[in-house]
Amino acid sequence: MxxxxxxxxxxxxVGAGCAKTPVASKTDxxxxxxxxxxxxxxxxxxxxxxxxxxxxxKTVSGRPSVEAPTSGNDVPVTDIFLGQAQEKYxxxxxxxxxxxxxxxxxxxxxxxxxxxxxxxxxxxVIDETDTHNTVTQGSNLTFIAPTKPGSxxxxxxxxxxxxxxxxxxxxxx
Numbered sequence: 001m002x003x004x005x006x007x008x009x010x011x012x013x014v015g016a017g018c019a020k021t022p023v024a025s026k027t028d029x030x031x032x033x034x035x036x037x038x039x040x041x042x043x044x045x046x047x048x049x050x051x052x053x054x055x056x057x058k059t060v061s062g063r064p065s066v067e068a069p070t071s072g073n074d075v076p077v078t079d080i081f082l083g084q085a086q087e088k089y090x091x092x093x094x095x096x097x098x099x100x101x102x103x104x105x106x107x108x109x110x111x112x113x114x115x116x117x118x119x120x121x122x123x124x125v126i127d128e129t130d131t132h133n134t135v136t137q138g139s140n141l142t143f144i145a146p147t148k149p150g151s152x153x154x155x156x157x158x159x160x161x162x163x164x165x166x167x168x169x170x171x172x173x
Contacts, residue, residue: 086110087145092117093124093135096161098154101168105145111170112142122156126170132157146172 086109092099093115105111113124118137125132131143131154146152155167 088112088114090114090116093122093156094119096164096166098124098156098166098168103154103168103170105170105172107145107149107172108147109145110142111145112140114138114140121158122161122166123158124154125157126152126154128152145170149173 087103087105089100089103089111091113094117103111103113115124115135115137118135118139122135123133124135124141126143128146129143129152131141133139133141135156149172152170152172153167154170155162
């Protein structure tokens with residue numbers, strides 16, 4: 001649901017004529033150094049984040065967030081979260097195995113997997129997050145972990161690879 005709301009918000013911004021959006025400088029390597037806000041006129045503005053005074057900054061899971069335009073009664077329509085993946089894993093994929101085959105993440109966190117080794121033709125699928133990715137060596141996959149704690153399976157859906165044991169578990173806490 002959050003993905004749909006964020007996508008609709010972005011489409012609304014594009015449709016509102018926000019062709020000129022601020023661009024981060026080439027020296028800005030931290031995407032969390034500024035906050036993008038959208039005014040009632042539909043124009044975006046960038047405000048630097050003061051890392052020494054965060055009492056006024058709204059955060060979710062340590063990530064700065066921006067309130068999107070509000071409805072008529074000042075209730076935010078949605079939040080847009082900025083930042084990088086909180087959970088990062090290097091994964092090796094070979095015939096009939098993922099290494100590691102257990103990932104421990106926090107509910108709703110962004111997860112990045114870098115496929116450091118990939119032998120053969122494989123996919124990485126998580127049904128609950130609608131994640132379906134073809135695995136290639138050196139590629140990255142980023143997805144949002146389920147928001148409900150529990151255990152979720154990931155697997156390869158090529159041929160009978162899953163039946164041969166090519167699956168793993170994501171433990172969401």
